Amino acid sequence: MELFQNVVKLRGFLGRNADVPPSDGITEDAYTILHLATMSGTWDIATNDWKPRIDWHRIICPGPWFCGFTRGMRRGEYLEIEGELRDFEQDRTVVVVGKRYPAKHLSYTVHATRIQQLERPLLVVDTGDDG
Incomplete structure (x- = not known):
C-alpha cells in the first residue's frame, strides 16, 4: 500500500494541435503542451434534461x-x-475602477507520465424515435 498517491487518468479529445x-x-528541459477536453454532466430531474459540461485540461x-x-498530434x-x-501560482494584474x-492566480496542470492514442469511438446519437 502506498502512503500517498497522486494519479490522474483522463480520456478525451485534443482541443487543438499539440504545442x-x-x-x-x-x-x-523541453516539453509539449496538450489541451484535452473531457465531457461530463448532470441529469436535471425537474426538466428531464441532460446538462453537459466540458472541462479543459492543460497537460504538460x-x-x-x-x-x-506528441509531434504531429492534431x-x-x-x-x-x-x-x-500539480498546482502553480501565476502573478496577474487585476484592474478595478x-x-x-497585483494578484496571484492558482492553476492546475497534469504532468503526463503515460499517453496512449485510442481509436476514435463511433458516436451514436439517440434521435428519440422508437422504432
Whole structure:
C-alpha cells in the first residue's frame, strides 16, 4: 500500500494541435503542451434534461521523448493520459475602477507520465424515435 498517491487518468479529445518545440529546440528541459477536453454532466430531474459540461485540461508532457511522441498530434485525436496533478501560482494584474493591482492566480496542470492514442469511438446519437 502506498502512503500517498497522486494519479490522474483522463480520456478525451485534443482541443487543438499539440504545442511541440521545433526539432532543433528539443533539450532535456523541453516539453509539449496538450489541451484535452473531457465531457461530463448532470441529469436535471425537474426538466428531464441532460446538462453537459466540458472541462479543459492543460497537460504538460516533459522531456524529449514526449516531444517526439506528441509531434504531429492534431485537434480531435482521442487520447488517454495518465499523470500527476500539480498546482502553480501565476502573478496577474487585476484592474478595478481603472487602477491596477497585483494578484496571484492558482492553476492546475497534469504532468503526463503515460499517453496512449485510442481509436476514435463511433458516436451514436439517440434521435428519440422508437422504432
